[in-house]
């Protein structure tokens with residue numbers, strides 16, 4: 001079941017608490033993974049818990065779904081990727097600046113599947129679906145749009161079969177390193193192998209080969225699916 005419990009997740013760039021639902025927090029982790037970086041949050045959701053949002057936000061951040069990211073410290077390529085990944089993950093996302101909304105530069109997002117949304121945020125989500133920019137002037141969307149539009153965050157398998165097999169291999173290598181004076185994967189300096197160690201490597205190599213075979217099997221299964 002989707003968990004819309006609101007909790008605090010750290011502090012924003014202005015020193016205020018960052019509030020959001022557990023659902024949105026989980027969703028963000030997937031976004032960060034695909035992005036390869038985590039942008040600075042300048043405003044979270046449920047700003048009424050901090051005594052109200054910024055006046056320029058017109059109440060959008062009073063409830064769920066809305067987060068603002070800092071963009072001035074991101075390259076143009078990173079900014080484009082940010083918009084793209086957020087939208088591919090099912091959120092409306094726009095760069096705001098003086099030209100777009102008369103605001104300081106930042107990225108404003110609305111995750112339409114979060115709950116509850118403030119009335120303004122729900123209206124922006126509807127605007128996004130219809131191809132508008134989410135501003136009072138009702139202009140056309142000026143950011144990249146997925147085709148078809150992603151309105152529900154894609155369901156991601158927590159762990160792929162490849163990752164599972166790789167984790168098994170990783171555990172074997174680690175156990176091997178701790179069990180032996182001399183690790184197979186990363187022999188320590190000044191570590192001299194004794195005959196007994198050499199012998200005990202043999203079954204370990206067999207275990208790693210088994211892990212690799214598992215990995216190949218997982219790939220083959222996935223290719224056949």
Ligand SMILES: [Zn+2]
Nearest residue numbers: 057067068108
């Ligand atoms: Zn915002």
